[in-house]
Amino acid sequence: MARKKIREYTNLKEMVTAQPWLGNTKLVVKPDMLFGKRGKNNLVLLNANVEQADQFIKERMNKEVDISGKKGPVTHFIVEPFVPHTVEYYLSIVAKRDGNTISFSNVGGMEIEECWDHVKTLDIPYGEPIDAANLHELVDSNTSGREFIIQFIRNVYKIFEELSFHFIEMNPFTLDQDGKPFPLDMRGEVDECASFKCGSKWVVDGEPIQFPQPFGRALFPEETFVNDIDEKTGASLKLTILNPNGRIWPVIAGGGASVIYADTVADLGYGHELGSYGEYSGDPNEEDTHKYASTMLSLATRNPDGRPRALLIGGGIANFTDVAATFKGIIRAIKEYHEDILKANLHIFVRRGGPNYQSGLQHMREIGHKLHIPIKVFGPEINMTNIVSMAIQTIKV
Numbered sequence: 001m002a003r004k005k006i007r008e009y010t011n012l013k014e015m016v017t018a019q020p021w022l023g024n025t026k027l028v029v030k031p032d033m034l035f036g037k038r039g040k041n042n043l044v045l046l047n048a049n050v051e052q053a054d055q056f057i058k059e060r061m062n063k064e065v066d067i068s069g070k071k072g073p074v075t076h077f078i079v080e081p082f083v084p085h086t087v088e089y090y091l092s093i094v095a096k097r098d099g100n101t102i103s104f105s106n107v108g109g110m111e112i113e114e115c116w117d118h119v120k121t122l123d124i125p126y127g128e129p130i131d132a133a134n135l136h137e138l139v140d141s142n143t144s145g146r147e148f149i150i151q152f153i154r155n156v157y158k159i160f161e162e163l164s165f166h167f168i169e170m171n172p173f174t175l176d177q178d179g180k181p182f183p184l185d186m187r188g189e190v191d192e193c194a195s196f197k198c199g200s201k202w203v204v205d206g207e208p209i210q211f212p213q214p215f216g217r218a219l220f221p222e223e224t225f226v227n228d229i230d231e232k233t234g235a236s237l238k239l240t241i242l243n244p245n246g247r248i249w250p251v252i253a254g255g256g257a258s259v260i261y262a263d264t265v266a267d268l269g270y271g272h273e274l275g276s277y278g279e280y281s282g283d284p285n286e287e288d289t290h291k292y293a294s295t296m297l298s299l300a301t302r303n304p305d306g307r308p309r310a311l312l313i314g315g316g317i318a319n320f321t322d323v324a325a326t327f328k329g330i331i332r333a334i335k336e337y338h339e340d341i342l343k344a345n346l347h348i349f350v351r352r353g354g355p356n357y358q359s360g361l362q363h364m365r366e367i368g369h370k371l372h373i374p375i376k377v378f379g380p381e382i383n384m385t386n387i388v389s390m391a392i393q394t395i396k397v
Contacts, residue, residue: 246275253315289329318354
């Protein structure tokens with residue numbers, strides 16, 4: 001289907017020569033961004049000519065909107081042919097703990113929330129093939145195009161599983177001139193953790209899919225800085241700032257360990273104090289580790305208020321990362337932020353294992369003693385998340 005993406009620098013009317021359908025087809029205009037309720041926020045234009053579409057976009061481009069309490073500018077639009085229709089249906093599939101839930105309604109469109117009593121749901125346990133499910137339970141016998149719709153739901157579900165979607169919503173879809181389902185609007189979420197399995201299939205316009213920032217969430221400068229380092233190294237360096245005013249800051253080696261540490265902080269009731277989520281892994285060199293640690297110390301020591309804070313330098317037992325080498329980069333950063341660490345009342349907790357870990361831990365002890373910085377250092381003799389409990393006890397004082 002013909003479709004054009006519109007950005008701030010795009011001149012829609014100038015595209016008509018290269019894309020004649022823009023000038024001889026009625027059009028639909030809507031934001032191409034990560035939020036819903038576009039119609040209710042006057043962000044959808046239907047059955048328009050190219051002049052009307054161009055004016056509609058210009059009036060709304062880069063204007064801030066409030067979507068369910070999240071504010072941000074509208075920066076991306078999409079223009080596509082308008083499909084005349086008389087019926088609108090609703091379909092969604094959501095991945096849950098024990099299986100996927102399919103929801104269908106023969107009343108779709110902007111008012112779906114107000115008409116939720118028309119929605120029927122069917123749970124499909126994980127491992128159960130969709131071909132064995134009785135989808136006739138979802139679609140009333142008097143629904144126009146019932147068999148086509150049932151087959152459509154079955155096919156969408158198979159794509160949902162094949163591409164590791166977490167969520168798909170079509171609101172609405174309609175029936176074309178042949179009576180077959182035709183999506184008018186759709187949004188979806190894939191599970192990024194499944195990239196190893198089906199990432200090669202996540203392709204849009206011939207290019208690998210790019211994961212955008214959530215609506216209303218601009219990157220912090222520190223996140224951009226770490227992203228730039230990550231793109232230039234064979235190692236992995238990640239940073240997402242959760243709470244710039246948080247008092248618990250993790251510097252964790254390994255993606256799995258970073259999840260465990262963050263979950264432990266939340267499980268102990270201090271998720272609101274977690275400043276960031278991230279990791280360094282893949283045996284980063286000393287210089288990249290130094291840049292990463294410096295970024296974290298800059299965040300953790302900002303705007304001191306007298307209350308104690310905690311920096312968690314942790315990880316599991318490394319397989320091939322040289323612990324002593326990466327700790328050299330972290331120790332360099334600690335030396336540079338010595339005064340800031342003291343002013344911020346920042347307590348440092350270290351737990352690590354792996355190649356040359358004894359040497360790395362000893363250097364940590366020595367720098368803490370030399371600079372009179374409160375550093376507690378542990379090896380694999382204690383559980384990985386014990387330092388989380390220690391840190392929480394410290395900031396509770």
